[in-house]
Amino acid sequence: xxxxxxxxxxxxxxxxxxxxxxxxxxxxxxxxxxxxxxxxxxxxxxxxxxxxxxxxxxxxxxxxxxxxxxxxxxxxxxxxxxxxxxxxxxxxxxxxxxxxxxxxxxxxxxxxxxxxxxxxxxxxxxxxxxxxxxxxxxxxxxxxxxxxxxxxxxxxxxxxxxxxxxxxxxxxxxxxxxxxxxxxxxxxxxxxxxxxxxxxxxxxxxxxxxxxxxxxxxxxxxxxxxxxxxxxxxxxxxxxxxxxxxxxxxxxxxxxxxxxxxxxxxxxxxxxxxxxxxxxxxxxxxxxxxxxxxxxxxxxxxxxxxxxxxxxxxxxxxxxxxxxxxxxxxxxxxxxxxxxxxxxxxxxxxxxxxxxxxxxxxx
Numbered sequence: 092x093x094x095x096x097x098x099x100x101x102x103x104x105x106x107x108x109x110x111x112x113x114x115x116x117x118x119x120x121x122x123x124x125x126x127x128x129x130x131x132x133x134x135x136x137x138x139x140x141x142x143x144x145x146x147x148x149x150x151x152x153x154x155x156x157x158x159x160x161x162x163x164x165x166x167x168x169x170x171x172x173x174x175x176x177x178x179x180x181x182x183x184x185x186x187x188x189x190x191x192x193x194x195x196x197x198x199x200x201x202x203x204x205x206x207x208x209x210x211x212x213x214x215x216x217x218x219x220x221x222x223x224x225x226x227x228x229x230x231x232x233x234x235x236x237x238x239x240x241x242x243x244x245x246x247x248x249x250x251x252x253x254x255x256x257x258x259x260x261x262x263x264x265x266x267x268x269x270x271x272x273x274x275x276x277x278x279x280x281x282x283x284x285x286x287x288x289x290x291x292x293x294x295x296x297x298x299x300x301x302x303x304x305x306x307x308x309x310x311x312x313x314x315x316x317x318x319x320x321x322x323x324x325x326x327x328x329x330x331x332x333x334x335x336x337x338x339x340x341x342x343x344x345x346x347x348x349x350x351x352x353x354x355x356x357x358x359x360x361x362x363x364x365x366x367x368x369x370x371x372x373x374x375x376x377x378x379x380x381x382x383x384x385x386x387x388x389x390x391x392x393x394x395x396x397x398x399x400x401x402x403x404x405x406x407x408x409x410x411x412x413x414x415x416x417x418x419x420x421x422x423x424x425x426x427x428x429x430x431x432x433x434x435x436x437x438x439x440x441x442x443x444x445x446x447x448x449x450x451x452x453x454x
Contacts (some may be wrong), residue, residue, distance in 0.1 A: 107136055107146045114154065121194070121201040124161070131157035166191060169208050176216055178371060184203070186215045266309055268302040275299060301325040317376040332409040335386060336371050338415075355415060362398055362417045365390045380404045385418075393419055 111132055115125035135153050166187055173183040190211045194201065201207045263269060275295075278284040285295035308324040316322050321330060341353040342363030353359065366388045375383045386398045397418040404410045 096217070103146060104133075104136060107149065108133060110146055111150060111154070114150065115243070120198065121204070123202050123204050124194075127161050127204070128157045131160055135141070156398060162191065165204060165208065169212060170206055172209055172211050182219065186212060189215060202404050204268070208310060262313070263306065263310055266306055268305040268309070272302045272306070278283065287300050304328065312376075318373070322376055323374065326408050327404055331374065331382070331384065334402070335369070335384065336412045338389070339366075339386065342398075356414060359415070362415060366396050366398070367391055370395065377401070381413075395423070397421060
C-alpha cells in the first residue's frame with residue numbers, strides 16, 4: 092500500500108507532465124525536441140521543492156529556461172562538430188545558426204535531433220565550399236576586368252584603387268562602351284577588327300578612342316568628379332572643343348574691330364580685350380547638362396586672362412550660352428619646389444586664404 096505523501100507527490104507530477112506535453116506538442120513538431128524539453132522541466136520539478144506553487148506557475152517559469160537550455164546544448168554540440176570539418180572555423184556560428192533555423196522551420200518531424208543537425212551542417216559546409224570556389228573564380232575574373240577597365244580608361248590612381256571603384260565596377264562592366272571594347276579585344280589587333288567590320292583603320296582608331304573616352308567619363312561621373320574635361324564623353328568634348336575654338340575666334344575678331352555676326356553677348360569685344368591667344372580651357376559640371384567653362388588666355392605680356400562661360404548642352408550636342416564674362420585678373424604666385432596641392436576628385440581642397448598662407452614666404 093503506497094503512502095499518502097507519495098501519492099500526493101505523484102498526482103501533481105502527472106498533472107505537470109500532462110499539461111507540459113500539451114504545450115510542447117503545440118510548440119514543436121519534432122517529438123524528440125519536445126521530449127528533451129519535457130525531460131528538462133521534469134528534472135527541475137523532481138529535484139526542487141515545488142510545494143506552494145501551482146503547476147501552471149511552475150511551467151510558466153521553467154519552460155522557457157528548458158527550451159533555452161535545450162537549444163544551447165544543441166548549438167554547442169553543432170558548433171564543435173562544425174569546427175571539426177570547416178577549413179575556416181570562424182564561419183561555424185553562422186552555419187550552426189542556419190541549421191537550427193532549418194530545424195525550427197522544418198514541417199517534417201525529426202526523431203533524432205543531433206544526427207539530423209549534423210547532416211544539415213555537412214550539406215551547408217559542402218554548399219559553402221562550392222560558393223567559395225565559385226566566388227574565388229568570380230573574384231579572379233573581376234580582378235582581371237578591374238585591371239582591364241583601369242588600364243582602358245586610365246583613371247587617376249587614387250580612384251582605380253579605391254573601394255568606390257570596386258562597387259562601381261560591376262555596373263561599368265555592363266557599359267556599352269566596355270562591351271564594344273571587349274569585342275575589339277577578341278581580334279589579334281585593331282586592324283583585324285576593322286577589316287572584320289568593313290571599316291578603315293582610321294575609323295577603327297577613332298572608335299577605339301571614343302569608347303575609351305566615353306567609359307572614362309562614365310566612371311568619373313559615377314565617382315562624383317565634376318571639374319575636369321575627362322567627365323565629358325566623346326561627343327560632349329568635341330562639341331565644347333568646337334565651342335571654345337569658335338568663341339575665341341569670334342572674340343578676337345570682335346576685339347580687333349571686325350564686324351562679324353555671332354551668337355554671343357553684345358559686349359564680346361570688351362570681354363576679349365587684350366586676349367592674344369588661347370592657353371587652355373577647363374570645365375566644371377554644374378548640374379545635369381549645364382557646365383561652366385573657364386577659358387584661360389594670355390595677353391601680350393604673357394599674363395593670364397580668364398573668361399568664364401555658363402552653358403547648357405542639348406541632346407543633339409548643340410550648345411546654348413547662358414552667360415559670358417571676364418573674370419578679375421588672377422593673382423600669380425611662385426609655388427615652392429615639390430609643392431603639391433591637396434586635391435580630391437579634381438577639386439583643390441583649400442580656400443584662397445588657405446592657399447595664400449601656404450605659399451607665403453615664412454619669416
